[in-house]
Amino acid sequence: MASDESAPRSNPVSPAPARSAPTQPEAPPPNPERRGALRQIAALAAGAAAFVALPLLRPRRALAQEDAPSPAPGGTRKPRWGMAIDLDRCTACQGCVVACKTENNVPIAGADQTERGRGIFWMDMLQTEEGEYPDLKGQFIPTPCNHCDNAPCVKVCPVGATYINEEGIVAQMWARCIGCRFCTTACPYTRRYFNWQAPDWSEAARHTLNPNVATRPKGVVEKCTFCHHRIRQARETARAEGRAMTDADVRRLPACAQACPADAITFGDLNDPESELSQLAKSPRAVRLQEELGTHPKVIYLREAKWQE
Amino acid sequence: MSTSRKPGRRVAAFCVGALLFAAAACAVAWVSLRPRPHPVVQPIAFSHRVHVSGEEMECADCHKRVGESPHATFPPVKYCMQCHEEPQGEHPDEPRVREYAQRGQEIPWVRVNRLPGHVYFSHASHVRDAKMECAECHGAMEDAEAPVTLPQIGHLDMGTCMACHRERGASNDCLRCHK
Structure with missing residues (x-):
């Protein structure tokens, strides 16, 4: 990763400066009739500024502190699922993107719809560029849902269709969603997708749909689930074998992690200090997307080491 | 006084009557029109009573995967043939089990x-x-x-x-x- 200062604003890895305070409303023009209305607008703008600025005023917790295991009541510690993506290992082959689409019956929107921004990618490959040709530096960032501990999407859902489950997964109940798209707007990572059309499966695709993941109808929002159906399966397998689920069971559990040929994606329990994920979270390379928003994502990126320097 | 009250009473009575009628109509419509599963036709007149009470078989003897899989599963016809290779009774459907087995076809349970x-x-x-x-x-x-x-x-x-x-x-x- 090159220096942060030169990074464009859209680069989500760069710890961009806190949102600039909204500009002061313009001075009222001489026309006294419009003064009242402008005053109201100014009051509204001040309110909006306070709304935006308040979360920023909260002190940012250190990464290590965030990852400290939180003892659950009753002695049994529930897992808190998270993911680490090593950007140094990622070659942007998009294996994770394809694996995710296949595993989760994610509909293929088609070229026209995708160009209109209606494609659905639970796992997407974000591309950032720095500098100008020929001194151009590109960066590819695999972006699943961040499963924020303080998820803005959960707060805005008017019908409780999305919630943070007991294991930290930001779940989406398709059957309960009314398609208002507040959550797609609220998500600062744009990791939520609206079904603009009913899925149009080809005859071949129809036969290869994953029976463990429900297909979604037109008019609901969908998102990455951390492959929770695989977690459930792993848990049932472990129980059948009379043992507890281990880190080795979940290390490559989600489809994206399993498909990654470079082993860049690590899944695991952030509440387990011994898990590989918890170890990676302590790395000095560990960053999270747009940490300044206070969303506390559970997807941790290991940024490129500065090999050149 | 009494004459002026009468129309009001009539209207009230009519309203109550209409409401009762509407409720009754809704109830009848719900009972008769609600979505109900249609009975399916099974290929063999299988009696659970004969097998479970009569032969003292356990559920998991036939629905074998019930304790290890999400699905309880149906038994394959060769499992039926362990007993029904020889006639066990006089039910007209019993020879049909052997016919399925001879054709190498599973019984198409629904x-x-x-x-x-x-x-x-x-x-x-x-x-x-x-x-x-x-x-x-x-x-x-x-x-x-x-x-x-x-x-x-x-x-x-x-x-x-x-x-x-x-x-x-x-x-x-x-x-x-x-x-």
């Missing part, structure tokens, strides 16, 4: 208990882990003379699942059952 596409249910979790009896959901199959043509689990909705989960301290997290 599944009756189905869940919506967004619900996950594991027999193993309930039978092996929660130690539930089959009859708790499926009722007294040992008394069922006729083959199963309708879902035997009455009123199976999310409320039923959640009430039982609450009672037994099982998780009611949406993701536990929804997919």
Whole structure:
């Protein structure tokens, strides 16, 4: 990763400066009739500024502190699922993107719809560029849902269709969603997708749909689930074998992690200090997307080491 | 006075009558038109009573995977042939079991208990882990003379699942059952 200062604003890895305070409303023009209305607008703008600025005023917790295991009541510690993506290992082959689409019956929107921004990618490959040709530096960032501990999407859902489950997964109940798209707007990572059309499966695709993941109808929002159906399966397998689920069971559990040929994606329990994920979270390379928003994502990126320097 | 009150009473009586009629019409329409599962036709007149009560077989003898898989599964015809290779009675459907076996064809049993596409249910979790009896959901199959043509689990909705989960301290997290 090159220096942060030169990074464009859209680069989500760069710890961009806190949102600039909204500009002061313009001075009222001489026309006294419009003064009242402008005053109201100014009051509204001040309110909006306070709304935006308040979360920023909260002190940012250190990464290590965030990852400290939180003892659950009753002695049994529930897992808190998270993911680490090593950007140094990622070659942007998009294996994770394809694996995710296949595993989760994610509909293929088609070229026209995708160009209109209606494609659905639970796992997407974000591309950032720095500098100008020929001194151009590109960066590819695999972006699943961040499963924020303080998820803005959960707060805005008017019908409780999305919630943070007991294991930290930001779940989406398709059957309960009314398609208002507040959550797609609220998500600062744009990791939520609206079904603009009913899925149009080809005859071949129809036969290869994953029976463990429900297909979604037109008019609901969908998102990455951390492959929770695989977690459930792993848990049932472990129980059948009379043992507890281990880190080795979940290390490559989600489809994206399993498909990654470079082993860049690590899944695991952030509440387990011994898990590989918890170890990676302590790395000095560990960053999270747009940490300044206070969303506390559970997807941790290991940024490129500065090999050149 | 009495003459001025009469029309008001009439209107009130009419309103009450109309409401009662509408309610009755709704009830009749609901009872007669509500969506109900259609009975299916099973290929063989299989009697659970003969097998479970008569031969003292266990549910898991035929529905073998009930304790280890999400699905309870139907037995293959070769399993039926362990007993029905030789005639066991005089029921007209019994030779048909042998016909299926001779043709190398499975008996095309029709599944009756189905869940919506967004619900996950594991027999193993309930039978092996929660130690539930089959009859708790499926009722007294040992008394069922006729083959199963309708879902035997009455009123199976999310409320039923959640009430039982609450009672037994099982998780009611949406993701536990929804997919």
